[in-house]
Amino acid sequence: xxxxNEISLRQxxxxxxxxxxxEFSEFLKVCEYREFSKKDYLLKSGNYNHxxxxxxxxxxxxxxxxxxxxxxxxxxxxxxxxxxxxxxxTQTPSTKNLxxxxxxxxxxxxxxxxxxxxxxxxxxxxLGRKLLEHILxxxxxxxxxxxxxxxxxxxxxxxxxxxxxxxxxxxxYLASYLGLARETLSRIRARK
Amino acid sequence: xxxxNEISLRQxxxxxxxxxxxEFSEFLKVCEYREFSKKDYLLKSGNYNHxxxxxxxxxxxxxxxxxxxxxxxxxxxxxxxxxxxxxxxTQTPSTKNLxxxxxxxxxxxxxxxxxxxxxxxxxxxxLGRKLLEHILxxxxxxxxxxxxxxxxxxxxxxxxxxxxxxxxxxxxYLASYLGLARETLSRIRARK
DNA sequence: TTCATTTTGTGATTTTCGTCACATATAAGT
DNA sequence: ACTTATATGTGACGAAAATCACAAAATGAA
Numbered sequence: 001x002x003x004x005n006e007i008s009l010r011q012x013x014x015x016x017x018x019x020x021x022x023e024f025s026e027f028l029k030v031c032e033y034r035e036f037s038k039k040d041y042l043l044k045s046g047n048y049n050h051x052x053x054x055x056x057x058x059x060x061x062x063x064x065x066x067x068x069x070x071x072x073x074x075x076x077x078x079x080x081x082x083x084x085x086x087x088x089x090t091q092t093p094s095t096k097n098l099x100x101x102x103x104x105x106x107x108x109x110x111x112x113x114x115x116x117x118x119x120x121x122x123x124x125x126x127l128g129r130k131l132l133e134h135i136l137x138x139x140x141x142x143x144x145x146x147x148x149x150x151x152x153x154x155x156x157x158x159x160x161x162x163x164x165x166x167x168x169x170x171x172x173y174l175a176s177y178l179g180l181a182r183e184t185l186s187r188i189r190a191r192k
Numbered sequence: 193x194x195x196x197n198e199i200s201l202r203q204x205x206x207x208x209x210x211x212x213x214x215e216f217s218e219f220l221k222v223c224e225y226r227e228f229s230k231k232d233y234l235l236k237s238g239n240y241n242h243x244x245x246x247x248x249x250x251x252x253x254x255x256x257x258x259x260x261x262x263x264x265x266x267x268x269x270x271x272x273x274x275x276x277x278x279x280x281x282t283q284t285p286s287t288k289n290l291x292x293x294x295x296x297x298x299x300x301x302x303x304x305x306x307x308x309x310x311x312x313x314x315x316x317x318x319l320g321r322k323l324l325e326h327i328l329x330x331x332x333x334x335x336x337x338x339x340x341x342x343x344x345x346x347x348x349x350x351x352x353x354x355x356x357x358x359x360x361x362x363x364x365y366l367a368s369y370l371g372l373a374r375e376t377l378s379r380i381r382a383r384k
Numbered sequence: 385t386t387c388a389t390t391t392t393g394t395g396a397t398t399t400t401c402g403t404c405a406c407a408t409a410t411a412a413g414t
Numbered sequence: 415a416c417t418t419a420t421a422t423g424t425g426a427c428g429a430a431a432a433t434c435a436c437a438a439a440a441t442g443a444a
Contacts, residue, residue, distance in 0.1 A: 086329050086332060126317055129317060129321045129324060132324040137282075139328060139331045139335060140277075143334055144256075147370075171422065176339075177339075181402050183403080183423085183424080190424085363392065375432075376431055
């Protein structure tokens with residue numbers, strides 16, 4: 001069970017191809033197992049952000065309150081790193097929130113401990129850099145969708161590129177993610 | 193003149209607070225001075241991407257051809273690093289283009305040489321990581337604009353947060369950047 | 385200076401999407 | 415099982431933006 005979780009993490013990190021066995025066990029030492037119930041906040045706006053979460057199971061949403069409405073900006077699924085990097089890197093209070101959309105099993109990675117790892121070996125720093133590259137590529141993609149695609153095509157983007165989101169996340173949240181009115185997305189789906 | 197350019201670079205890098213004097217002169221060794229005329233391509237879609245450019249002076253645009261139209265996705269001004277990180281990090285042919293919108297003076301930073309630097313000292317890797325964080329924060333911001341702001345507010349975002357773009361870049365290009373029809377942006381500006 | 389190219393402005397028209405209102409369905413909590 | 419809270423569907427309507435068409439202005443090149 002616990003071992004299984006570590007294997008998930010290992011496999012995810014292996015895709016970046018940087019950590020040796022020894023380094024991985026070093027890495028594991030900074031991982032704290034944490035659980036959350038649905039609607040729990042992993043990060044609340046106004047608070048400082050001290051780390052990131054590796055999602056073992058469940059779905060986490062990143063949102064910002066705008067005119068009293070939750071605008072979802074990202075979703076993190078199994079085997080992804082839930083994060084809000086702006087407040088993490090600048091160490092200023094977060095304007096955004098991370099919320100558990102389901103029950104969550106996760107590993108928490110404390111920022112300070114990660115920075116200490118960075119000092120120990122360049123491999124960890126490299127892992128951090130590669131993870132950032134990965135996140136940035138994802139962010140570029142969603143920008144492209146918002147900039148260039150009409151509502152119907154945005155929905156198709158989800159169908160093709162991120163079908164897991166359609167399955168696990170309420171339409172209402174996806175609408176804000178795609179920059180559309182809830183009703184518009186509902187109608188797009190209706191005519192399919 | 194040449195010294196002046198190096199000072200610009202130094203000041204820009206100093207904001208990340210990682211390189212010593214010695215490391216900076218090491219860094220300078222991988223910088224190749226390059227000039228471009230207006231309309232030259234720094235990167236052409238279909239080609240491999242072998243590095244990034246520090247812009248000493250001028251403006252570079254990042255665009256993608258969609259239905260035969262240039263969709264501008266970013267602009268790089270003086271003292272910024274013009275880049276297309278997806279093709280650079282994955283080493284696949286670029287789908288995007290970097291084009292000189294004015295005469296350009298730049299330093300070219302070759303990817304391989306940068307990776308070699310990364311191996312030499314963790315400071316360089318850290319610089320790379322911090323630069324990525326910086327780029328990612330910018331990318332998050334433009335996503336927010338596209339997702340949450342109506343056309344008029346998008347224009348105001350430029351007025352307030354990026355006035356240099358309004359001064360130096362044709363309205364037509366800015367329209368695609370903001371995900372709007374050219375005419376819409378022209379009318380927004382007219383009623384101000 | 386002249387000609388071609390690029391960029392911007394502006395009206396008329398069409399389309400799409402957002403908004404409002406309310407019904408229904410589904411899930412969650414006691 | 416009952417009640418409340420969340421989420422979804424759908425029609426009517428209006429506002430806003432896209433599209434089309436063309437003129438004017440600005441920029442660049444020969």
